[in-house]
Amino acid sequence: MQKLTQAIARxxxxxxxxxxxxxxxxxxxxxxxSGVKTWRYSYRHEGKQKTVVLGRxxxxxxxxxxxxxxxxxxLVASGADPAEEKTANGRTFRxxxxxxxxxxxxxxxxxxxxxGDDAIGGGCVSRDW
Numbered sequence: 685m686q687k688l689t690q691a692i693a694r695x696x697x698x699x700x701x702x703x704x705x706x707x708x709x710x711x712x713x714x715x716x717x718s719g720v721k722t723w724r725y726s727y728r729h730e731g732k733q734k735t736v737v738l739g740r741x742x743x744x745x746x747x748x749x750x751x752x753x754x755x756x757x758x759l760v761a762s763g764a765d766p767a768e769e770k771t772a773n774g775r776t777f778r779x780x781x782x783x784x785x786x787x788x789x790x791x792x793x794x795x796x797x798x799x800g801d802d803a804i805g806g807g808c809v810s811r812d813w
Contacts, residue, residue: 687707687708688705688707688713688746689746690745690746692705693705693713693721693741693742693746694742696713696715696721697715698715698716698717698718698719699715699717700717701717702714702715702716702717703715704724707746707749707750707753709753709757710725710726710727710753710757711723711724711725711749711750711753712724712725712726713741720740721740721741721742722737722738722739722740722741723737723738723739723740723741723744723749723752723753724736724737724738725738725752725753725756725757725766727756727757727760727766728760729760729765729767730765734765734766734767736756736766736767738752738753738756739752
């Protein structure tokens, strides 16, 4: 299989549906109909198919995507799940929801939320976290 080159990746055009162009070993360039190109790594962990997004092209070059891919393959080979590692080292959805809610609607949250409300369970985020 021929590896992707910078020129091939740059010249890919979006279609009516998402396109996946493989670079080998589970690494592929995903091209959305909007034209956004993202590097993704697909792998199996405990019998389940999973995919992690590495970054956008061209901000993340082919060389850097391949380097990250190699690191993630080593994680999978050691029995770890790269998706869980990424969540453990970064923000969770709950963290992002709380930050968004605190930034965009501080006065609304005092009117509509009661103490102890939760972003996932209660439909809004309490301001007293």
